Amino acid sequence: MTEEDQATPAVEGPLLAIELSQRSGGAAVIDASGDLHTVGFEGGRRDRDDVLPGIHAVLARAGVAASTLRCVAVDVGPGGFTGLRISIAAAQAIAEVANATVVGVPGAVVAATATPALGETLGEIVVLSAAKAGTAWRTRLGRDDTDRCWRIIGDPGIIDRPDDRACVAVLADEHVPSELVRSTVSDPPVHSPSFDAAAVARIALGGGPDLLVHADPARLMPIYPREPEAVRRWRSRPAR
Known part of the structure; x- marks a missing residue:
C-alpha cells in the first residue's frame, strides 16, 4: 500500500x-x-x-x-x-x-448504476453526456458480475464521431446527436439514463x-x- x-x-x-x-x-x-x-x-x-x-x-x-x-x-x-x-x-x-x-x-457511474435497464447487464457499456455542437462526453464502463460496481474503462473524453469499439449498451439522453449514438461495429440497445x-x-x-x-x-x-x-x-x- x-x-x-x-x-x-x-x-x-x-x-x-x-x-x-x-x-x-x-x-x-x-x-x-x-x-x-x-x-x-x-x-x-x-x-x-x-x-x-x-x-x-x-x-x-x-x-x-x-x-x-x-x-x-x-x-x-x-x-x-x-x-x-x-x-x-x-x-x-x-x-x-x-x-x-x-x-x-x-x-457516468451513477447513470450506469441507477438505470433500470442495465440491472442485469454485463460487459462494456458507453455513457454519452454533455452534448454540445455535435460532440458529447463519452465514458466507457464495464463489469463482469451484477454484484459488482460499474468501473470506468480508460479515460473519458469528448468525441465528435461514431464509436469504433463494440459495447453491449449505450446510455444517452435526447440531446446526444443520433450519429454519435450509433456504432460502426455493433448495434447496441440505447437507453435513456437515470x-x-x-x-x-x-x-x-x-x-x-x-x-x-x-x-x-x-x-x-x-x-x-x-x-x-x-x-x-x-x-x-x-x-x-
Whole structure:
C-alpha cells in the first residue's frame, strides 16, 4: 500500500448522498444500521429552494443529525452547471460542519448504476453526456458480475464521431446527436439514463478507484467537459 493509499480517508456511514446533476434530484441517507432513506426534489428553481429543505427532511427521516455524518457523497457530473454548483457547495458546507469525508461520484457511474435497464447487464457499456455542437462526453464502463460496481474503462473524453469499439449498451439522453449514438461495429440497445441519490450512496459505500475521496471538502470539484458558458463569457468580456 502506498503512502497515498494510506492517506485516503475511509468511506462509511452515516452517509449523506446528494444527486442534482439533472433538473430533478434528491438526497439519500444510509444510517448507522445500513438502512436507506430517500427524498426527491427539484433543483435550480427561482421561486424557492427545495435542496436544503430536502436534505434536512431526509436527515430527519433517518434520525441522523448532520453533525454526526461520517461521509457526504455527491454526483460531480458531467451535468447541469447550476445543479452541480449547488449540490457540491451544499456537500462541502455540510461536510465542513460535520468534519466528514467528501466523496465525488462521476455521473457516468451513477447513470450506469441507477438505470433500470442495465440491472442485469454485463460487459462494456458507453455513457454519452454533455452534448454540445455535435460532440458529447463519452465514458466507457464495464463489469463482469451484477454484484459488482460499474468501473470506468480508460479515460473519458469528448468525441465528435461514431464509436469504433463494440459495447453491449449505450446510455444517452435526447440531446446526444443520433450519429454519435450509433456504432460502426455493433448495434447496441440505447437507453435513456437515470440518476438518483440512492445510487450515489451505494456507489460511495462500495468504494473503488473511480471515486474522488477527500478529507478536505474544498478539494471536491465538478467534472466539466468544457469550460462553463458563464466562465467563457466572463473571460471574453471587453476590457475596461
